[in-house]
Amino acid sequence: DTGVSQDPRHKITKRGQNVTFRCDPISEHNRLYWYRQTLGQGPEFLTYFQNEAQLEKSRLLSDRFSAERPKGSFSTLEIQRTEQGDSAMYLCASRTSRDTGELFFGEGSRLTVL
């Protein structure tokens, strides 16, 4: 069990550029979550998948954000036309349907938009 892995761990980009983050969940976990965490705040829910289906999206997920999980395994989170306000830690987490709530988190992908 290698845990939840995220790539890249750090990304620095200029405003207006597109960025993509990848998350590989724990292999038997069918549920995958994306959260955003800004400095001094708790994680805020963005979206979650059960297998390949995206079942819930937060209003925080503007039309510049898109998430996919095409084969029900890894997931990508793309941010188009980045803005300075997008600077944050993007956390991925996974779990099985059976678990009563425990999420297994990755170490996160830190985005800095200049």
Next chain:
Amino acid sequence: AQTVTQSQPEMSVQEAETVTLSCTYDTSESNYYLFWYKQPPSRQMILVIRQEAYKQQNATENRFSVNFQKAAKSFSLKISDSQLGDTAMYFCAFMKQQGGSEKLVFGKGTKLTVNP
């Protein structure tokens, strides 16, 4: 909508002593889960302890225990015999037990420092 409030942005404790972190929440749900997660510096978040709202007995995990007061919507975390490795951000979180939404709602966190 559910909200989670952690009123202590920072706390410190001496090694081997006991510390209590506070959490209150607001919900109209009767069935839900509450959690405390720990986020060490530059490391991933991990679950510390979990409480099902229908259980009256407070959850315990080794040195960690909770005081769950359902009527008061309070869920505090007690850390006994504090260790240097307990230094971290601690987040209280809420999740509905059923009814569709699967998301954890987090508080803003409490930064705990354990001093030698």
